[in-house]
Amino acid sequence: MTEVSIILCTYNRAARLREALESLAGVDVPVGLSWEVVLVDNNSRDTTRAVAESFQRRLPIRYLFEPSPGQTVARNRGVCEAAGELLVFTDDDIRFEPQWLAQIVQASRSRPDADFFGGRILPLWVGGRPAWLRPVTDERSFGFPAKYDYGSQIAPFGPQDESPYGANLAIRRRVFGALNGFRTDLGPKGNVNGKGGETELLSRIRAQGYMGVYVGTATVHHLVEVHQRTCKAMWHYGLGKGRAWALTHPYPDRGITWRVRWRAFRFLVKGLRQLLRRRGDNARLCWLGAAIEIGKVRTWRCLVDVRPTMGDSI
Secondary structure, eight states: OOOOEEEESSOOOHHHHHHHHHHHSSOOOOTOOOOEEEEEOSOOOHHHHHHHHTOOOOOOEEEEOOOOOOOOHHHHHHHHHHHHOOEEHHHHHHHHOTOOOOOOOHHHHHOOOOOOOOOOEEEEEEEETTOOOOGGGGGGGGGOOOOBBBOOEEEEOOOOOOOOOOOEEEEEEHHHSSSOSSBSSOBBBTTTTOOHHHHHHHHHHHHHOOOOOEEEEEEEEEEOGGGSSSHHHHHHHHHHHHHHHHTTTTOOOOHHHHHHHHHHHHHHHHHHHHHHHTTTTHHHHHHHEEEEEEEEHHHHOOOSEEEEEOOOOO
């Protein structure tokens, strides 16, 4: 029986995938662990398959090709094909600390009552941390970058605790037996920077009473590319977050949409003031906040009736 399946979905990032697999090949594997890497190629047109095959002697990789676009589509395919009882999700822009896998396995074995596990995610700035990003800004950055850090503790999630992120997330297979998988209208799709796939799934998981554990000793590092820090990239990031929020909340009345527009306007005005004060960090956060509100309105304008689009039963 396979104990752990690591599900890694990728799209047109062969170079980064090679680095991620190189890092994964360096993790410590507990003695006797039966595990696999389910690599789902989401219709890449580069050398992704060749990269995956080049690691088959170093990692227990199973390569899958999923032609339908969408990270959540690819993750649903990975869940269907995986043989493990513990499904571990990660991404192709992640670097793993040596004890990452061992710590997840240890937490899973020591807490058989827990249904999901979330690990620590720290940003890894390609080219160095930007000068405009002050330490205080990290704590109020609308999830940018993908930092999930509550220290090195191991503790159950409380009802008000933020759900873990999909780059370092493990869910027992038994949970998927009661769900319909990831919503396929959420998350990245091709070059579209979608959001919210794992957030929505975890909200359903937690609403049904499943219990999770934060594993601060299972740490990964998330690459933040130079091009991801531009104002344009942050704007599209915000639009994606706003779209995900709108798709997972009931269609509002007209009064609410006007209040959302007003919030967007206030963010933009506040951002201009921060620029005049030479606070580029705060100005970018205001820019990001405005994009989130505009993303909500744009999505609501296209929707009359929001119906969740689930994956096939798993």
